[in-house]
């Protein structure tokens with residue numbers, strides 16, 4: 336990739352905008368609900384739906400379907416000398432046609448160039464630069480987006496996280512061990528007119544020695560496997576050593592109060608609770624730590640998914656390759672692989688806390704603010720005794736929803752289950768009994784918790800110590816999951 340003058344880069348950007356090369360524009364044109372994965376989709380259908388020859392069709396064919404196009408059609412779409420596109424490395428000349436040299440996809444108001452799907456798994460593709468994958472979006476949605484003086488995107492790939500961070504950071508440092516990734520990230524910053532990112536090539540934290548960040552984000556090569564085929568997913572260290580090392584080293588690169596968010600995979604062992612294993616990673620770090628586990632997969636399903644994903648032809652899984660993965664896990668004693676995000680917050684003022692739990696099944700869009708609020712609520716819970724909490728006023732989150740399932744009975748509909756959930760942010764769910772449901776809705780911020788408890792729970796005047804303790808455990812868990820909030824913080828977001 337070659338960064339051209341800012342006028343020419345702006346010209347390229349404008350050509351995509353003018354053609355309507357946005358997520359909605361493309362999906363409408365393809366009559367699809369999601370961007371097609373070229374491995375499984377039917378390319379003739381995509382070509383059929385982009386046959387009009389207008390600028391949008393041409394750009395979709397070139398940069399999404401990865402099909403060659405007539406030079407004249409591209410010149411019309413580019414409305415620039417097409418040689419600029421050749422010089423920038425977007426296309427190559429093949430007779431009277433142009434072939435795509437990169438894939439380009441829009442996300443939000445930006446467009447990102449990265450390696451062609453067709454290049455994946457070919458010889459020499461060890462330094463393949465991935466595009467906008469599921470892990471990319473997950474990290475972007477979980478990122479805490481408060482203003483940051485200095486942000487680090489470690490393992491920037493095509494620069495996606497760094498460019499997202501540019502919206503709330505004064506300056507970003509984007510690093511990668513892969514020179515091709517740095518070239519793409521630099522190109523994408525110029526393509527989108529973002530000037531606040533500095534690019535540094537190197538291993539892990541080595542390129543940022545001596546710096547202290549308000550925010551560190553990383554979607555590292557986290558796959559646990561015996562292979563070292565691709566830089567983007569194979570970290571080249573045994574088991575989960577790469578993620579562990581990142582989590583252990585990150586605190587010394589955080590400013591006081593700074594956050595670090597790393598997507599991780601970790602080894603799980605039959606004989607040990609996964610929470611204990613991860614506690615080891617963060618103990619003595621001087622950081623509060625919150626591990627949200629989104630999945631735990633047995634090694635068979637983990638290996639088969641990744642072997643498929645890492646194969647240019649994902650149809651069958653070669654037997655010896657699969658067995659090699661199984662022997663590797665066996666040797667290391669790994670029974671399953673957990674995945675999720677670890678968020679650290681640097682604090683030097685004494686006691687730091689550790690929280691590890693399962694994340695809600697799916698996230699509903701950006702939820703960095705919810706993570707920030709989770710930290711604030713945990714701070715409250717750490718510093719308040721049950722007696723203190725009973726004297727506070729709490730309010731039920733306006734985003735809480737109660738679902739009733741009823742079955743017919745002789746006297747009419749009878750509740751058989753009640754489930755509580757949050758309608759946005761981190762949508763935790765759980766079953767709840769009618770007494771607790773009534774208690775929750777009585778939490779409207781006007782009375783102290785002790786009073787609400789006495790008024791809304793029958794036979795609670797006065798409640799015994801054992802009842803109060805059991806009840807407070809539930810209240811704490813509901814506060815941690817953001818169903819119950821301190822009375823001042825209950826504005827509705829849904």
Ligand SMILES: C[S@@+](CC[C@H](N)C(=O)[O-])C[C@H]1O[C@@H](n2cnc3c(N)ncnc32)[C@H](O)[C@@H]1O
Nearest residue numbers: 471490491492511512513538539554555556567
């Ligand atoms: C999973 S990709 C993530 C790319 C992008 N940040 C995203 O969120 O989509 C991991 C990136 O880490 C880079 N990487 C691999 N090993 C690294 C290392 N030891 N130090 C720095 N970066 C590394 C890879 O080149 C790749 O670009």
